[in-house]
Amino acid sequence: MQLMLLVGGAIFNQAYTTTFNVMALWGSIGIAYIYVKNEGYEPLAGGLTACASFLMLQTLAIDSPLKAALTSGINNGQMSGKVVAENIDKLPHALQTFLEAPVTGVININWLGGDGMIAAIIVGLIVGWAYSAMMKAGWTIKLPKQVPPAVSNQFTAMIPAGVILIVTMLIFGAFNNFAHTDFLQWVYKTIQSPLQGVSDSFGGAVVIAFLVPFFWFFGVHGGLIVGSIAGSLLQANSFDNAQLYRAGKLTIANGAHVVTNEFYNNFINLTGSGITIGLVIFILIAAKSAQMKSLGKLELVPGIFNINEPFLFGMPIVMNPFLAIPFFLTSIVVAISTYCVIRFGIVPPLNGMAAPWTTPAVISGFLIGGWKMAIWQACTLVISTLIYWPFAKKYDNILLKREQANETK
Template identity: 30%
Template sequence: MNSVQLVDIIANQRHIAAVRRAVLLNIPIFVIGAFSTMLSEVTILWYQQLMLAWFGANWSAFWHSVTSASLNGISISLVLSISYFLCEKTEQVKRGQVHPLAVAIVSFACYLTFVQTYLHNVSWEISFSSLGVGCVFCAIVTAIISTEIFLFLLSINKLNIELFTDIADPILQQVLSCIIPAIGTIVIIAVLNIFLVGPNIEYLNSGFYNWFAGVIQEIESPLAKMIVLILLIHVFWFLGLHGSNIMEPFLQYIKLEDLQMIYKLADGSNIAGEAFTKTLMDSFVLIGGAGSTICLMLALYLVSRRGNMAWLTKLSIVPAIFNINEILIFGLPIVLNPIFLIPFITVPLVLTCVSYSAISTGLISIVVESVHWTTPPFISGYIATNSWSGVALQIVQILIGSAIYLPFIIINEKQKKGEI
């Protein structure tokens, strides 16, 4: 079995396929949320004056509301869509025993069970933040587990209410058949939640992230810590999962470290080898988004100036300038594409090491400002370092990344033409 066959098997695995299709279905929401986040953070004077004239003093609240409306419910959307895609081709659905949307609704109820906050045996509450990007991983796991439990219970004939042929609406037949399996699924998930949540954990999702954050913090080397995070982000992306959102809670923790590093700089401390923060990652490693998309786009432009790839590059260039790259990653596609596996993971890792070396050896100014992840390249490099050396490093990074991508894009082009 070669690597292409192995990747094809992984791509067709029903759970991975369901998650990938669910993420694809939600790309418009991801893109809208990313653009609205970007527009709320732009610091250009003429833009702020324009927004002030259009929307008044609280103009940023307008874009924040769009971000909130799109991203703060993304976990719910993923639970519903993953569960739907996971069961839509099962035998129970094909023979009309259950509607896939009914299974998705049960999974949604199970997800709400998992994200409830348990407060000292007094009350159960659900935080609005528990429904957003910070709980994407929990949403994926819950959708898969609850759907499989439901389908298993549904397969037990003794748990099914007998169907009657004279019922007018077939939906009622399907609803009756899934009542007991639905109750059983929700009860099982609720029991799991009670037993899995520890005495010092508010809810299961936070417990998982606290545990993983502890594991990451055990890594003493800042460079090794960032390499692990970069590797996980891109492995998730390659499997068709939104790696950036799954790892967002950990990336936000690193973002808090930005301020600590700046405070140390203000005290005159020599931390050139330690100032490896989320700002450094966003500005000098993930240039254009996951996979260092700007490097990929430059290589694509050099090789493919016509056809679908050229059209896709033109469509993706504006979002990529603001580090929004879902369209390119899923449209190329990079997901589960063995040809792009090596460069997609290698480029960010190489750029991580180059950035760390440049800063720790003093070749460029140390990162002294926190920069929002949607800030375009070159602008972010200058703001982050308060120096043109940051811009110079970004140019070098783009050239290195493009050189790594180039031969793989050529191989992909030859394969499409049947030359390989």
């Protein structure tokens, strides 16, 4: 059994490391690719140039694994890791140098995942813009029309790609020699880490929970707008949690995040923006107006899969003052309560698993946090019902009176 667990763990670890843990690299390629494609040029070369630039901007070295192993705090039968760490400077100079020497000529995979996400977005956008601008300006090698496109495209890309890579080398050299760091580390420390802290705060959770229904109330896709701004930060938080989960250290004390991409998808947007399942439940149980009854039947199945556009535009909830309060309030209450139950250890932090946003409630809770999270997700459905019920009942009575008035005419 132990052997099966070890083998299975190694297989899943390999799959995770080479897919989920290199999302920043894929992101830099994809962003530049789409940018260049939207500008009307052959996109593959732009995406590959962004990939090369992203890799070129990081220091090809990792800290000494020997020193890390000695100072990990694991007893070795003679001295604890703490003792070694406190006395390493007393060792012979040659041995100190050997233990502390970084491993060079290797790619630090940490920067290919969550830690490099914001840098990847910056690189992808800048490379996509620069490549397209040079193509538009005619900085290309022009070949006769008789040359096949597969060949001519490679020559066409040589000058823009070459200029971008030369500039990338200069940027790396500037950071390395004057700032004693690299671009990816600098972006992480000065931009990504502070923003992740803001997004993972109590205030960040409340703001996100407010903005999604706020935009939707005016008919604008709130999830798309908020996701485009906060999505990369929340995804980076998910990456961090996934790393802790793999190491068996997923606790708030060890630095686990509360507000992650799963927090956003599977709680703030559970059953759709505004968590409208409570409105569906009211309609199925107590609605009397024909309009509500028909929309409730229409929304039930989509709502199970977290799609509620039929409600937003059919009820409508958009620009509807009668349903505005529960639409805003439910998201905020669920965000606050979920933040608190995770922060205070009532349920475990989210494990970073990327459950599809269409995964039904309770099932998604189990996938992203185990049985406790599944139970809590069920509780949020009850919260939604309690908040929507009195407002939905009032609105249902208004609709019923209108229908009765129309019948008497």
